[in-house]
Amino acid sequence: VSPRLRKALALFGRLPGVGEKTAHRYVLHLLTASGDLASELGRAVLELPTHFAPCSSCGNIAELAGATSAQCAICTDHKRDAKLLCVVARVTDLMAFEKPGTYRGVYFVLSGLLSPLEGIGPDALPIAQLLKRIQSEQIREVILATPATVDGEATALFLRREMQALDVTVSRIASGIPHGGDIEFIDSVTLGRALEGRKTL
């Protein structure tokens, strides 16, 4: 395989859910598809970092408008309850919780979970930033909406302990989320109910 091809394959392979086989399929498709798919895709990808960045408050994806600091559409929506904070592992989970359209609070994206097995400790996550935000913005309630996996539960437990000294109600999304379930693939109704039925810890 030519170095150029090998590089393209390796880059596709770094995308979530794309293994060696799929990377091959994508690259072959780009090389053989009619029209301009490869250049169009390349241009669209190239423009992404110029127009989008992680929200400076919550970690959601924010569309950059002008030179103002990046804040997402949720954080800048004044009709939302800024004192109700839902902590999620990933942006895809945030999007899943947004789908039912019933949650009116704001979010904090951890961009990962604690994982002793993979060597991901508290220092690898923006936990200090989360605790600071809870205090400085006088958050009333934190909903721990990490998935019902070993790492998700461990992270929720750790965060609950860290928040014990703070003047804030901490709740955990209700079960009904299957154990080991990936939040982004759970239907909207179940997710809406999980938020509604959250339990104070």
Ligand SMILES: [Zn+2]
């Ligand atoms: Zn935001």
